[in-house]
Amino acid sequence: MKWWLSVFFFINDAWVPGSSIDGWDPRPFDSEAICLERKARAEQECRNYPLDYDTAWVCSAGEPASAPPVAIPESEC
Numbered sequence: 001m002k003w004w005l006s007v008f009f010f011i012n013d014a015w016v017p018g019s020s021i022d023g024w025d026p027r028p029f030d031s032e033a034i035c036l037e038r039k040a041r042a043e044q045e046c047r048n049y050p051l052d053y054d055t056a057w058v059c060s061a062g063e064p065a066s067a068p069p070v071a072i073p074e075s076e077c
Contacts, residue, residue: 026064
């Protein structure tokens with residue numbers, strides 16, 4: 001089973017899946033551990049090189065996340 005790293009951006013008071021923005025498609029990984037490592041790296045990169053929107057990075061099993069989690073952990077990116 002693949003694990004997917006998806007990103008969501010907080011744009012105009014709503015969470016928008018990265019998959020709807022060119023270049024931000026979910027990425028597959030072979031294990032949860034690898035996905036979580038990449039998630040931590042993505043969050044660190046956002047701290048080092050901020051974007052214009054808050055982000056939420058999510059690892060999910062089987063399929064890419066299609067919606068942000070209910071209790072979304074925001075990180076400024």
